[in-house]
Amino acid sequence: MNRICRTEKHEEASRGGTGELPTKPVATIPQSAFRVPQSRASALITTLLVLVVLSTIVVAFMQSMSIERSVAQSQTNVERAKLASEAGLSSAVKQLEIGMGKNQAYLVGLTNDSLSYGPVTVIGVTNLTDISQMMPLISGDLSTLTGFPSPGLSNAVTSYLNARANAASTDAINLNIRNQLIQQTNNTNSFRAPWVYIVDSEGKTNARFAYMVFDEYARVNPRYHFGTNRDNSTNWFSGSEVLPLSTGGSNLLSGSEATNTRAVTNQLISLHEIGQSFANRAAYEAKKHLLSVNQAWSPDVIPRGYYSNTTFVAFADAGKPKYNINDLATNIAYGTNSSNRAVNIANIISSNLPAFGKRDAGLQTEDPTGQKYVNRVAAAIVDYIDNDAIPTHVNNGEPAGKELTPFVTLVAEKNIWLSEAAGSGTAWSIQVESQFFVQLWNPYTVPVQGDVRLEVLNRQFVDLPEGGTQSDFSDYIPTSVSVSLQPNEFKAVEFIPVQQTFQNFLNRPSSTAARYPRWPQTSSSGASLVGHPQFRFYFGGVLTDMNRSEPIMAPPASAGLPRGVYTFPSLGAIRWSFSFLPSNIPNTVADPRITYLCQSDWQSANNIALAFWQGRQNNTAGRTQNLVTAWGSRDFVRANSSNFGTALSASNASPVTIPTQYSINDAATAPAYIRNAPMQSIGELGHIFDPVQRNDTGGNAFGGNPGTYNRPGGGFSLRIGQPEFIPFATNGSRAIELIDLLTINTTNSQSGGYPVARPRINVNTAPQPVLEALFYNIKVTSDSSSTNSMIDMADASLLAQQVITNRPYNRLSDLYIITPELASATNFSPSLGVGNQPANALSAYPGASVFDRAREEAFGKMVELATVQSRAFRVYVVGQALGPNLKLRGQAVLEVSLSVQTNSAGNLVPIVSGKRWEN
Numbered sequence: 001m002n003r004i005c006r007t008e009k010h011e012e013a014s015r016g017g018t019g020e021l022p023t024k025p026v027a028t029i030p031q032s033a034f035r036v037p038q039s040r041a042s043a044l045i046t047t048l049l050v051l052v053v054l055s056t057i058v059v060a061f062m063q064s065m066s067i068e069r070s071v072a073q074s075q076t077n078v079e080r081a082k083l084a085s086e087a088g089l090s091s092a093v094k095q096l097e098i099g100m101g102k103n104q105a106y107l108v109g110l111t112n113d114s115l116s117y118g119p120v121t122v123i124g125v126t127n128l129t130d131i132s133q134m135m136p137l138i139s140g141d142l143s144t145l146t147g148f149p150s151p152g153l154s155n156a157v158t159s160y161l162n163a164r165a166n167a168a169s170t171d172a173i174n175l176n177i178r179n180q181l182i183q184q185t186n187n188t189n190s191f192r193a194p195w196v197y198i199v200d201s202e203g204k205t206n207a208r209f210a211y212m213v214f215d216e217y218a219r220v221n222p223r224y225h226f227g228t229n230r231d232n233s234t235n236w237f238s239g240s241e242v243l244p245l246s247t248g249g250s251n252l253l254s255g256s257e258a259t260n261t262r263a264v265t266n267q268l269i270s271l272h273e274i275g276q277s278f279a280n281r282a283a284y285e286a287k288k289h290l291l292s293v294n295q296a297w298s299p300d301v302i303p304r305g306y307y308s309n310t311t312f313v314a315f316a317d318a319g320k321p322k323y324n325i326n327d328l329a330t331n332i333a334y335g336t337n338s339s340n341r342a343v344n345i346a347n348i349i350s351s352n353l354p355a356f357g358k359r360d361a362g363l364q365t366e367d368p369t370g371q372k373y374v375n376r377v378a379a380a381i382v383d384y385i386d387n388d389a390i391p392t393h394v395n396n397g398e399p400a401g402k403e404l405t406p407f408v409t410l411v412a413e414k415n416i417w418l419s420e421a422a423g424s425g426t427a428w429s430i431q432v433e434s435q436f437f438v439q440l441w442n443p444y445t446v447p448v449q450g451d452v453r454l455e456v457l458n459r460q461f462v463d464l465p466e467g468g469t470q471s472d473f474s475d476y477i478p479t480s481v482s483v484s485l486q487p488n489e490f491k492a493v494e495f496i497p498v499q500q501t502f503q504n505f506l507n508r509p510s511s512t513a514a515r516y517p518r519w520p521q522t523s524s525s526g527a528s529l530v531g532h533p534q535f536r537f538y539f540g541g542v543l544t545d546m547n548r549s550e551p552i553m554a555p556p557a558s559a560g561l562p563r564g565v566y567t568f569p570s571l572g573a574i575r576w577s578f579s580f581l582p583s584n585i586p587n588t589v590a591d592p593r594i595t596y597l598c599q600s601d602w603q604s605a606n607n608i609a610l611a612f613w614q615g616r617q618n619n620t621a622g623r624t625q626n627l628v629t630a631w632g633s634r635d636f637v638r639a640n641s642s643n644f645g646t647a648l649s650a651s652n653a654s655p656v657t658i659p660t661q662y663s664i665n666d667a668a669t670a671p672a673y674i675r676n677a678p679m680q681s682i683g684e685l686g687h688i689f690d691p692v693q694r695n696d697t698g699g700n701a702f703g704g705n706p707g708t709y710n711r712p713g714g715g716f717s718l719r720i721g722q723p724e725f726i727p728f729a730t731n732g733s734r735a736i737e738l739i740d741l742l743t744i745n746t747t748n749s750q751s752g753g754y755p756v757a758r759p760r761i762n763v764n765t766a767p768q769p770v771l772e773a774l775f776y777n778i779k780v781t782s783d784s785s786s787t788n789s790m791i792d793m794a795d796a797s798l799l800a801q802q803v804i805t806n807r808p809y810n811r812l813s814d815l816y817i818i819t820p821e822l823a824s825a826t827n828f829s830p831s832l833g834v835g836n837q838p839a840n841a842l843s844a845y846p847g848a849s850v851f852d853r854a855r856e857e858a859f860g861k862m863v864e865l866a867t868v869q870s871r872a873f874r875v876y877v878v879g880q881a882l883g884p885n886l887k888l889r890g891q892a893v894l895e896v897s898l899s900v901q902t903n904s905a906g907n908l909v910p911i912v913s914g915k916r917w918e919n
Contacts, residue, residue: 091209098135102908108868108869127810173193212875221240225244243865252290252769252773324745357371357372359727360691379394389676390540407537409580411439430502431502441489443672453478458475547602548560616641635671645661682739740812763815763866786832799827823848874896
């Protein structure tokens with residue numbers, strides 16, 4: 001066994017003494033009261049005096065020898081007790097080594113048995129519910145755990161834990177010596193552990209030990225946790241220092257205790273030195289179990305897997321370091337272009353979460369593996385992080401990534417019958433001028449500006465009833481124009497007009513009523529299913545927006561920009577055709593990010609009074625841009641922008657001449673956010689556009705020819721910090737599960753390749769006061785309508801209790817269970833308004849009346865502080881020296897801090913990082 005060196009001083013607070021070791025008693029020679037006269041002393045008296053003195057010396061010597069033997073025996077017993085404590089520590093370390101092995105993804109939790117005995121810290125292999133896969137970190141017979149983990153160990157582990165409940169003092173002991181060694185309990189709770197007996201070489205029992213192991217990540221660390229502001233609207237996490245030491249009440253530290261503790265924490269060597277920061281010993285004893293000075297880093301490890309119903313699904317990368325999402329999105333080592341990097345991210349997701357791609361039922365025929373959907377999500381992730389304005393293209397060219405670019409919500413085509421040239425036979429010709437306009441929308445919270453160009457392909461053709469050669473319109477590819485849009489601004493853009501002459505018609509008809517060109521629904525070649533005209537929109541010379549078309553997928557006839565058959569009654573006549581986004585019939589919403597996915601996402605009109613410019617469309621069926629109504633079951637939008645557009649006053653007017661209706665107040669209602677920089681919290685994944693093709697009832701409407709499920713969509717982002725939509729609320733399909741694979745943390749020189757962070761809080765083991773600190777004082781400021789709302793002490797207490805109630809958590813993503821409370825309107829003070837979602841079976845709380853990014857803000861600000869395992873432990877060991885009949889001869893109490901490191905063989909090894917003795 002390891003010999004632990006004895007310290008020179010005991011902890012004074014442990015026994016109320018001076019802090020000095022007891023000194024050995026010194027035998028003194030008794031002084032006789034008899035006095036010898038200075039003169040006339042007889043020989044007899046002298047002789048008697050000598051005899052008395054000699055006798056006194058002999059008696060004193062014999063007494064001294066007895067005391068020396070007693071002291072020596074006492075010291076021997078103390079040393080034997082210390083050796084027993086060391087044996088207990090060795091046993092605890094061995095248990096940790098057995099429980100962890102080479103399993104970097106081990107879990108740390110607590111048993112949920114009788115509180116009268118205190119819960120036991122356990123290590124889980126894949127989960128914290130199967131007792132055969134748990135190693136209890138408490139003294140006992142290690143031989144009963146041989147073969148761990150094994151299904152046959154269930155009974156052994158149960159009996160191992162139950163042994164501490166034996167009332168006899170020969171079976172177990174309350175390690176909480178004098179009710180405050182571990183935690184001040186006032187005799188209401190005992191931390192009982194079974195005795196393990198030690199025998200000597202002759203088979204005689206001469207010592208025993210008992211111990212319990214506690215999780216250091218269940219405590220706050222004054223060195224790193226001191227409560228900086230948690231109110232930044234975009235940078236949701238600035239480091240572990242945001243965790244407070246004081247939560248405004250008596251549950252954690254008081255304000256003065258937190259201040260005093262922080263003042264000395266950088267010089268701390270031992271936890272117990274913090275005691276000087278408290279007003280008195282009693283105040284320290286009441287709070288010490290909530291504090292730690294351990295500096296062990298917390299690694300980001302991919303979990304072992306998850307349960308789908310009762311089937312365990314292992315992650316392909318289980319136990320490996322989580323992937324740094326910022327590095328994946330920008331490092332050319334993962335692909336020289338953004339498309340390659342997106343596919344790499346998609347492959348990581350698909351290999352670990354094979355069911356994730358099947359969230360999109362619209363791809364079940366076209367792409368049964370779901371890889372296309374995951375590619376689209378990954379493209380949006382890349383563009384959220386990289387700092388350029390070039391959307392990432394995947395799946396053979398679709399602009400799936402989303403950048404700080406405007407989107408097309410309305411396309412208008414203006415045609416004028418300029419002239420005609422009469423001739424004989426087929427010599428008659430006409431000239432038509434075409435010009436296109438677009439209404440652009442910037443849905444983001446920051447301005448965008450750049451050159452834009454609209455291309456319109458697969459246009460219709462001119463036809464006359466009298467017959468003759470039909471002529472197609474040429475593709476419309478004008479030069480670019482510059483544009484700038486403020487947040488949430490709608491703006492009309494005008495492109496140059498072009499003329500085209502159509503020849504080889506039959507003679508000009510004599511009937512005025514029949515003298516017109518028209519726009520049929522098929523091409524001049526008579527090809528079927530050629531579809532409506534399709535647009536491609538370029539920003540900065542890069543394709544950023546389009547409707548479904550090749551090379552993504554050949555669309556059916558209903559896809560694209562609808563154009564009806566309309567006529568020119570006379571020379572010089574002007575005809576308009578408008579194509580609106582979105583269609584609310586049946587399933588799309590006013591989200592232009594979905595255009596390349598949906599095949600019938602446009603509605604048409606020919607009446608200039610029905611199209612509105614320099615602002616959003618009026619709330620009219622077929623072209624509504626009332627986001628509050630249309631997005632009620634999607635990404636919540638609390639308010640529409642106020643800038644309704646204005647219709648053209650005459651057919652010869654230009655939309656760009658209409659005064660803008662934009663107000664600076666509209667910027668506050670912009671529904672979308674893109675950072676274009678590294679994520680500050682993994683919770684920002686909730687900002688990522690979700691390309692899922694889903695309608696408001698959770699299904700997918702059948703449509704198209706041939707039949708396909710790719711009609712509905714729009715208005716979705718990944719649900720990370722709020723309840724998932726019902727179709728995806730199953731293990732393997734939740735968006736929040738991406739946080740089990742991805743991280744924003746980086747490695748350091750000691751991390752062995754694992755991304756790491758300063759000590760976090762283990763949500764499986766932390767007591768309520770520490771869990772309250774996870775949430776306390778989080779302010780929701782992402783929505784300017786509610787910049788003063790925060791999680792106060794009452795709200796933090798409720799949320800902490802929810803964390804405890806729903807333990808254990810086998811993955812960080814298991815925290816999805818508390819997201820209804822985190823997104824609740826009423827769990828913030830002041831309340832986040834009247835939510836659009838009333839209490840229901842999924843959530844007992846109404847959804848907050850703020851944008852989705854603000855609903856997910858609280859989760860994004862706490863998740864970086866949370867973990868489900870620990871790399872630091874505290875061990876309490878009692879060792880006793882025994883005499884005949886198990887009579888107590890000596891006792892030593894050892895308190896030890898351990899940190900877990902990985903050795904060269906890949907084994908996880910507990911290293912002693914601090915110790916303290918008590919006798």
